[in-house]
Amino acid sequence: MADQYQSKAKVLKSERLATDVCRLTLLCPDIAKKARPGQFVMLRIAPAALDPLIRRPFSIYQTTAGGQLQILYKVVGKGTGIMAGLHPGDMVDLVGPLGTGFPIDVRPRHCLIGGGMGAAPLFFLATWLLRHPDAEPVVLLGARNREELRAIAPEFENLGIPVGLATDDGSEGHHGYVVDLLADSLTGEERPWHVFSCGPYPMLRAVAKLCHLRSRRCHVSLETMMACxxxxxLGCALPRAGLNGYLHVCRDGPVLEAGQVAWF
Ligand SMILES: Cc1cc2nc3c(=O)[nH]c(=O)nc-3n(C[C@H](O)[C@H](O)[C@H](O)COP(=O)(O)OP(=O)(O)OC[C@H]3O[C@@H](n4cnc5c(N)ncnc54)[C@H](O)[C@@H]3O)c2cc1C
Ligand code: FES
Known part of the structure; x- marks a missing residue:
C-alpha cells in the first residue's frame, strides 16, 4: 500500500445532476495527488455507523491541484442512497487510489466509449489525454435516456473534443446502443486506434469483440462486486482468457487489456 492511503475526507459539495445521478466533491489531498485515470477509491459512506459496513468502490471522476477528488455515481441501493444525502462538512472515509490505471500512450488516436456511469473514469482519462496536443481523443457516450445523458455529457462537450451520443430510448443522439457508433468512429489507418471503455458488462463484451475483429487495441475498466x-x-474474481485461472479485478484491474478476459 505504498502509494495508497486511508483518509478521512470532507464533503465539499454534493450535487444531484439527474433523478438518480449525483456528483460528490471531497477534499482528500493525499489520494487526489496520487490518483491516475482508471483508478478507484473504496468509500466508507457512514464511518460512524455499522450499516453499510462494507466500503463501496467508485472510479475517480476527476481531481484538482487543490486536493479535491470527485465521484460521479448513480443511486442504486443503500450505500449510494446515503451518499446522495451527504452535505458539505460531512466526513467519509476513503482508501485509495486503488487498482491499475489506463495505460496512456499519446502516439495512437484514442476512442473513449462509456455507458452510463462508465463515463466517470473516462472523463478523468480525457482530461489527461488533453494535456498532450497530439492525443486527439474522441468520446462516445451512451445512456438510458436524455436526462441521464445530460447529467454526463456536458463536461465532455466542454472539453471541445468530438462527442458522439446515444440513448436507449432515442430521446437524444443515436437511438440504440453506443457500441453501434464505434465501428464508424474507428476510421483512418494512418494512425492506429486505442479504445478505452467502461460500462455495463454486455457493452464491454461487445466493444472487446468489435476491437478484436478490427484489430484495434482495447482496454476495458470492469465493475464487479468488490468487498475489500x-x-x-477474492470476491472480484473473473476467469482469465483461455480459462487460465482467475483475474482479481481490484488488484489486476479494474483496467484490463480486453484480450485478458474470458468474455461470457
Ligand atoms: C472499480 C469500480 C468502480 C466503480 N465506479 C463507479 C462509479 O464511478 N459510479 C457509480 O455509480 N458506480 C460505480 N461502481 C459501482 C458501485 O460500486 C455500486 O453501484 C455501489 O457499490 C452500489 O452500492 P449501494 O450500497 O448503493 O448498492 P447495494 O445496496 O449494495 O446494491 C444495490 C444494487 O446494485 C448492485 N450492485 C452493487 N454493486 C455493484 C457493482 N459493483 N456492479 C454492479 N452492480 C452492483 C447490486 O447487485 C444491487 O442490485 C463501481 C464499481 C467498481 C467495482
Ligand atoms: S475485492 Fe476483495 S479481492 Fe478483489
Missing part, C-alpha cells in the same frame, strides 16, 4: 478492493477477499 485490495486483493484479500
Amino acid at each position: 478492493g485490495i486483493g484479500a477477499c
Whole structure:
C-alpha cells in the first residue's frame, strides 16, 4: 500500500445532476495527488455507523491541484442512497487510489466509449489525454435516456473534443446502443486506434469483440462486486482468457487489456 492511503475526507459539495445521478466533491489531498485515470477509491459512506459496513468502490471522476477528488455515481441501493444525502462538512472515509490505471500512450488516436456511469473514469482519462496536443481523443457516450445523458455529457462537450451520443430510448443522439457508433468512429489507418471503455458488462463484451475483429487495441475498466478492493477477499474474481485461472479485478484491474478476459 505504498502509494495508497486511508483518509478521512470532507464533503465539499454534493450535487444531484439527474433523478438518480449525483456528483460528490471531497477534499482528500493525499489520494487526489496520487490518483491516475482508471483508478478507484473504496468509500466508507457512514464511518460512524455499522450499516453499510462494507466500503463501496467508485472510479475517480476527476481531481484538482487543490486536493479535491470527485465521484460521479448513480443511486442504486443503500450505500449510494446515503451518499446522495451527504452535505458539505460531512466526513467519509476513503482508501485509495486503488487498482491499475489506463495505460496512456499519446502516439495512437484514442476512442473513449462509456455507458452510463462508465463515463466517470473516462472523463478523468480525457482530461489527461488533453494535456498532450497530439492525443486527439474522441468520446462516445451512451445512456438510458436524455436526462441521464445530460447529467454526463456536458463536461465532455466542454472539453471541445468530438462527442458522439446515444440513448436507449432515442430521446437524444443515436437511438440504440453506443457500441453501434464505434465501428464508424474507428476510421483512418494512418494512425492506429486505442479504445478505452467502461460500462455495463454486455457493452464491454461487445466493444472487446468489435476491437478484436478490427484489430484495434482495447482496454476495458470492469465493475464487479468488490468487498475489500485490495486483493484479500477474492470476491472480484473473473476467469482469465483461455480459462487460465482467475483475474482479481481490484488488484489486476479494474483496467484490463480486453484480450485478458474470458468474455461470457
Ligand atoms: C472499480 C469500480 C468502480 C466503480 N465506479 C463507479 C462509479 O464511478 N459510479 C457509480 O455509480 N458506480 C460505480 N461502481 C459501482 C458501485 O460500486 C455500486 O453501484 C455501489 O457499490 C452500489 O452500492 P449501494 O450500497 O448503493 O448498492 P447495494 O445496496 O449494495 O446494491 C444495490 C444494487 O446494485 C448492485 N450492485 C452493487 N454493486 C455493484 C457493482 N459493483 N456492479 C454492479 N452492480 C452492483 C447490486 O447487485 C444491487 O442490485 C463501481 C464499481 C467498481 C467495482
Ligand atoms: S475485492 Fe476483495 S479481492 Fe478483489
